[in-house]
Amino acid sequence: MNGTPNFAGWRVTILAEDDTNTERLNRQLIVLGMRVTRQWKPIIVSELPDLVMVDVDRGWDELIPWSGDKPLRPVVAILGSEAPGRIAWALRQGAGAIIPKPVVASAVFPALVLAVSIHEERIKAAGRIAHLEERLKLRPVVFSAVERLKAERQIDDECAYAILRNCAMRRRLPVEQIAAFFLVGSETLSEVG
Incomplete structure (x- = not known):
């Protein structure tokens, strides 16, 4: 990634139930100029946002419509638990950053930048691998x-x-x-x- 992204106008979906963490998160994302949707149901592929934030403590496999090795959008995990299974689940969903609970405003922007940067690097790496595999064939x-x-x-x-x-x-x-x-x-x- 070249420089720090400007998130103004980005569409973000928060996959979580309403609570104080999602309220804080919602406020901070609006301050950053993002258009926020909060839902606690699976994302439909035809309606993908620019970025996904997911409550990892309660998430389930069908919540996000991709496997972790090829996430279609940058993913930020919202995590309160230290349970290895929950962290592993976040990684399988393609999480590139974690915002710990309780959510604090100062943690949001760095997590967004990190998740977007990692997502872009994954895309570039996949392209390089595909190119090399084609040459190998x-x-x-x-x-x-x-x-x-x-x-x-x-x-x-x-x-x-x-x-x-x-x-x-x-x-x-x-x-x-x-x-x-x-x-x-x-x-x-x-x-x-």
């Missing part, structure tokens, strides 16, 4: 292109890979894409080697 294509270059040009592995790599760098394309083009015949690699 294409390694056999690169291997086949190297083998074909070796056979056609009577060169070793290192030279064949260097040809692919140099062509990819010159064209600013991934090595895997150049290898695939070469194998299907749309790339001859004639300008190299």
